Amino acid sequence: MTLDGLKEDAVREFKDWLIENPDNDEPHDVIFEIADSNVPIYTADILELGGNHWELMTEVPELGPAFDGAPTPLNIIAANIFEAIEQACWECWREYEDADEDERTDLLREWRE
Secondary structure, three states: OOHHHHHHHHHHHHHHHHHHOOOOOOOHHHHHHHHHHHOOOOHHHHHHHHHHOHHHHHOOOOOOOOOOOOOOHHHHHHHHHHHHHHHHHHHHHHHHHHOOHHHHHHHHHHHHO
């Protein structure tokens, strides 16, 4: 498991959602749900990601610690994983949102393939 892999899986899931909902202009809830569901739940996986990506252990998460909100290393790493996944989905959304109608059609066609 890698952070890049988690982000790619989440972005793929978000693109699938956009394919099914091309006219939806309010992705906040979907992005939150996708990011949340792609954060690992097993302690070993979270710690492995933290060990491989020091920034997950050293950055202060904007949303605060995950899970029960206690500022433990595990909760901080998990929150930073969530924020990295969420950011990747938002970057995908901005690419789609900034595109004109023809470019959106091309993006959706490309993502279907």
